[in-house]
Amino acid sequence: MKDNSLHIVSDEVLISSLAEGDSKAIGQIYSSYYPAIEKMVFKMNGSVDDAFDIFQDSVTILYEKAKANNLQLSCKLSTYLIAIAKHLWLKKLSKLKKQSFSVLHDNMEENIRIDDDIDQFLEFENNVSKLTKCFEQIGDPCNGILKAFYIDNKSMQNIAIEFGYTNPENAKTQKYKCLNRLRKMFFNEPELKEKNERKY
């Protein structure tokens, strides 16, 4: 990674503005680190789309850790991101080719612990794709209400108006009913678990 012009702000500042969801920080991360990761994925038989997918996932890991104030870097941010991207891509590759690639720990990565981060991320990804399937099956109005509350962060007041409930209290009762249905689908439906395949 070139050190000069690209590092306009320090890693710490970049991470803390990323945690706040600052789009400038995301732009900076893209322009500073994406080219290197793209190059790496190209070298390892990937396409532009693969590279970008991997990059998105890597930055998501970074964002979630930054947001939870759980990121203690023992190395430079670029090293961390590249290590994450490399591991993710090798996992994806071994799944695609149905054979395993051993993840080589070269000197650069020796001191970085990322396996836990990646495992947690993959588990989350798995849950999200399961959730998406549940949302598809749960039907209206549950689908809309749950998404509005838990993903779009709308207030109960607004949800009551949008979905035609007489007061927020009624909407809230409906929301809990829906969440309970979702929970049952998510944890009890064996069929759903089988269908649920992940990319990695």
Place this chain on the structure above:
Amino acid sequence: MNENTNIYEQIEKYCLDLMDEKECYYFEQEIAKNPALAKSVHEYQILLHSFDHQQSRQFIHDSLSTFHQQHRSHTVVLFTQLKLHVNKYWRTASVAACVALIASVFTFITVRSIYKHDTKGVYETLRLVSKEINSIKKNQGDIKNEVGNLKKKSAAIPDYPSKYSGTGFALNNSGYLVTNLHVIDGFSKIFVFTNDNVGHPSEVVATDEINDLAILKINESDFSFHDKVPYSIRKSNPNIAQRIYSLGYPKNDIVYNEGYISSTTGFEGDSNRFQLELPSGPGVSGAPILDETGNVVGIISGKQSQTEGVTFAIKTQSLLSLCKSLPSDFESNGINTSEIKGQTRTQQVKKIQPYICVVKVYN
């Protein structure tokens, strides 16, 4: 239900860390006593984490995509321009270079011979020669301009209205589409408009005059659809009375229609085609006919002018045999397995829609 709601509310409050110390303490004791409650709490936590994760990944994916697209559109435009230039105009460019080379060699020889024999006339001749070089320069500039104009004409979508438009649908992920031959026959400027309303210059790679089929390829090296083609192409003959539906572009927006197969032969017993009871109009030529499981069973080719609702379609065997004649870079990945089998019609249509395109031709 009220009591239940209360419990859920408490669980959520606990999971989101909204309880005060005392409340939290009692609730934790409750959890320790009641394994069913503990299980619920655990499951809620997983769900809430999943919501959180979905939110974060959506946010990051969206923001990065914006930057990525800006960046990509820059480099792609530059790269394709360069490639187009080199590929299409190297002949013209090399002729121009040769002319310039011959002219300079000629000048050199003339100058030398004149210098040897007649020193007085040297300046006069030099003036003439430089004039000549200037005119050659100008000519070369003209050639360059013309080449530039040509390039613009062929790669950009004309601003005048198209001569004819039809529907086409994707055969694979890398830009191969099929449409009716009569849609594009005799036109050189063909553009495929994907459902994001972006026009892509395309060329004809295979045709079948008898069955009115043409296979197009989008002329962009980096073009691909978002994902694998979701439908497959059925190899067997269609059955009479089978219910079918189609998606086409009789207007600027995609239109859905459904009907049934009314005869397994076409106009006057044509065995390469079959007859449908399906409303159709100009512009849907080349649209796919799909069965309930999301297999393509035919391609719309025309209608009987007197009878309302009667439409004819081409059987898929003709299409499959035409595909065999394609160059080796055509991989029919995705047309063998239907990804949308067993889904509801609305879900199927949603998945299929991006792979149905408008084909427009220009004079």
